[in-house]
Amino acid sequence: MPASFSPSPDDLLRFLPETILIIGGTLMMLLDPFLSAKKPKMFGHISLVAFVAALFATVAANGVPGPAFSNLLIVDGFATYFRVLVISIGIFAVFCSYHYLDREKAETSEYHALLLFSVAGQGIMVASNDLIMIFIGLEISSIASYVLAGYLRHDRRNNEAALKYFLLGSFATGFLLYGIALVYGLSGSTKLNEIQKALAAPDASLVMAGVAAALMIVGLAFKVSGAPFQMWAPDVYQGAPAPVSAFLATAPKAAAFAIFLRIFMTGFQQIAASWEPIIWVMALASMCVGNFAALTQKNVKRMLGYSSIAHAGYILVALTSRSEIGTTAAMFYLAAYALMNIGAFAVVIHIGGKGEKYVRIDDLAGLAKKQPFTAAMLTIFLLSLIGVPLTGGFFGKFYIFRAAIESNLTWLTILGLLNSAVAAYYYLRLLVVMYMHEPSEASTVLEPLTPGLRTALVLPAIGTVLLGVVPNFVLGFARNAATFGK
Amino acid sequence: MDPAQIAGILKQGAVPTSWYLALSAVLFVIGVAGFVLRRNIITVFMCIELMLNAVNLSFIAFAHEHKQVSGHLFAFFVMVVAAAEAAVGLAIILTVFRNRSTLNIDEIDSLKN
Numbered sequence: 001m002p003a004s005f006s007p008s009p010d011d012l013l014r015f016l017p018e019t020i021l022i023i024g025g026t027l028m029m030l031l032d033p034f035l036s037a038k039k040p041k042m043f044g045h046i047s048l049v050a051f052v053a054a055l056f057a058t059v060a061a062n063g064v065p066g067p068a069f070s071n072l073l074i075v076d077g078f079a080t081y082f083r084v085l086v087i088s089i090g091i092f093a094v095f096c097s098y099h100y101l102d103r104e105k106a107e108t109s110e111y112h113a114l115l116l117f118s119v120a121g122q123g124i125m126v127a128s129n130d131l132i133m134i135f136i137g138l139e140i141s142s143i144a145s146y147v148l149a150g151y152l153r154h155d156r157r158n159n160e161a162a163l164k165y166f167l168l169g170s171f172a173t174g175f176l177l178y179g180i181a182l183v184y185g186l187s188g189s190t191k192l193n194e195i196q197k198a199l200a201a202p203d204a205s206l207v208m209a210g211v212a213a214a215l216m217i218v219g220l221a222f223k224v225s226g227a228p229f230q231m232w233a234p235d236v237y238q239g240a241p242a243p244v245s246a247f248l249a250t251a252p253k254a255a256a257f258a259i260f261l262r263i264f265m266t267g268f269q270q271i272a273a274s275w276e277p278i279i280w281v282m283a284l285a286s287m288c289v290g291n292f293a294a295l296t297q298k299n300v301k302r303m304l305g306y307s308s309i310a311h312a313g314y315i316l317v318a319l320t321s322r323s324e325i326g327t328t329a330a331m332f333y334l335a336a337y338a339l340m341n342i343g344a345f346a347v348v349i350h351i352g353g354k355g356e357k358y359v360r361i362d363d364l365a366g367l368a369k370k371q372p373f374t375a376a377m378l379t380i381f382l383l384s385l386i387g388v389p390l391t392g393g394f395f396g397k398f399y400i401f402r403a404a405i406e407s408n409l410t411w412l413t414i415l416g417l418l419n420s421a422v423a424a425y426y427y428l429r430l431l432v433v434m435y436m437h438e439p440s441e442a443s444t445v446l447e448p449l450t451p452g453l454r455t456a457l458v459l460p461a462i463g464t465v466l467l468g469v470v471p472n473f474v475l476g477f478a479r480n481a482a483t484f485g486k
Numbered sequence: 487m488d489p490a491q492i493a494g495i496l497k498q499g500a501v502p503t504s505w506y507l508a509l510s511a512v513l514f515v516i517g518v519a520g521f522v523l524r525r526n527i528i529t530v531f532m533c534i535e536l537m538l539n540a541v542n543l544s545f546i547a548f549a550h551e552h553k554q555v556s557g558h559l560f561a562f563f564v565m566v567v568a569a570a571e572a573a574v575g576l577a578i579i580l581t582v583f584r585n586r587s588t589l590n591i592d593e594i595d596s597l598k599n
Contacts, residue, residue, distance in 0.1 A: 135567070154585070159581050163579065167521075167530060170534045170575065178544070181545050185507075
């Protein structure tokens with residue numbers, strides 16, 4: 001194949017969403033000296049414009065599906081689905097951040113630039129068709145997230161969260177990269193379709209492929225916070241600024257699961273028998289560790305951290321079923337999970353107050369009396385996290401366990417359902433505190449809901465309910481995308 | 487052996503690829519062990535860099551084996567990423583040290599229930 005140095009217009013269009021995000025972020029760094037002091041909110045607006053433009057570019061790119069840049073990137077339904085998801089999460093994160101950054105008197109330009117870069121990295125991850133591109137996208141996303149986790153640099157909790165996220169994140173990258181190197185050695189290529197071909201050959205060294213798959217599972221398990229590699233998640237979500245926790249718990253995780261699905265359902269599909277048991281154990285361990293540890297938490301952010309480990313476990317159940325139905329279920333669940341988690345964290349941002357003083361579960365007491373609207377929104381998100389019918393969380397769990405049953409994973413399904421029953425306890429406890437307890441000190445100093453936060457509550461709440469009432473729209477798209485263009 | 491002989495052996499590729507891979511695996515394991523056992527944050531960070539460089543050695547060895555140039559390029563990508571990571575990582579370590587005056591990883595444990 002002759003190499004061409006000038007990319008075709010189609011190639012550029014397929015890469016347009018990330019281009020817009022990166023230009024937006026760079027523009028913000030250039031404008032910082034002129035606008036930072038006078039109009040700090042301006043950067044939030046620029047960020048919103050860039051995200052919305054990237055959303056339109058994603059739709060436009062979906063009109064010309066196909067590979068770009070000599071097959072390094074690929075625009076297919078799967079890439080579009082996850083691009084829309086991570087960009088939407090970016091939009092919600094911006095709405096969450098307006099008031100928070102103002103309250104903490106933090107710089108806005110760098111924050112929003114990092115947010116754009118991080119989402120750009122995730123866009124590259126979900127659209128890449130090559131292990132090296134996946135690695136580059138992952139690092140663009142991660143390096144920006146490390147800084148965001150420690151954004152308020154005078155806050156000791158932020159420092160600690162950033163340090164733990166950075167050290168364990170880079171450690172995980174090392175494993176992922178070693179796996180990539182072994183796959184390259186085995187197949188002579190890092191392109192997923194060529195890896196698939198090489199592994200299908202009769203003389204392929206399956207032992208080495210198994211080792212490579214195991215190393216990559218370790219790296220990816222860290223990124224999606226699957227047990228036994230979950231220990232960083234509660235600390236980081238507790239210590240990072242609340243809007244950043246909302247972002248970190250959703251967008252990088254969705255992108256990491258996207259590459260998990262893409263690598264293991266295409267490149268490594270040939271050796272599924274060797275990786276399925278590992279994922280089986282990891283799924284069960286994540287559900288148990290997440291749910292049982294969440295039972296005793298007093299800090300809402302930390303509790304949501306453990307609950308996110310449990311949710312990673314449910315999605316790993318879908319991966320264990322290694323079928324197209326499983327992939328569809330995982331994609332649907334990630335969307336539902338992102339919406340309900342962003343919403344729950346938005347409530348935490350609201351009640352936290354300056355310096356995030358009020359983030360314990362007891363601080364929710366009396367919220368229903370003081371601000372019935374906020375309490376109602378949190379109720380929707382908690383019911384969805386439990387998996388009550390008419391919410392996105394219910395259909396997410398339903399499709400995942402149905403996929404597991406169809407792949408004969410009866411035991412995993414039973415244990416997963418028991419786990420969701422355990423999970424109901426700690427989510428319901430929040431509802432009880434919010435509706436039945438006498439107002440606490442936190443509710444007396446509670447500020448009125450700002451427009452930005454109101455948007456960050458209402459939009460995810462509408463999404464959560466829509467996914468629960470008319471799931472077929474999203475599900476139909478996910479079902480077409482889950483074939484990876486076969 | 488005189489230098490000419492050694493040069494001759496190297497020219498024939500007498501050092502098999504598997505030796506490089508073994509060295510890479512050993513370096514990687516040393517990196518992992520250091521990450522788990524060492525308590526100083528800077529040392530832990532250096533262990534991560536060691537892991538990445540071990541991977542680089544694998545990439546180069548495989549590229550030589552396959553007679554491809556792409557493996558060499560991957561090593562460059564990894565180096566660039568490692569440099570970016572070092573810049574961010576050292577900045578994070580610096581802020582931690584400013585706020586706590588310690589670099590012992592066991593003393594940075596204020597986040598708990």
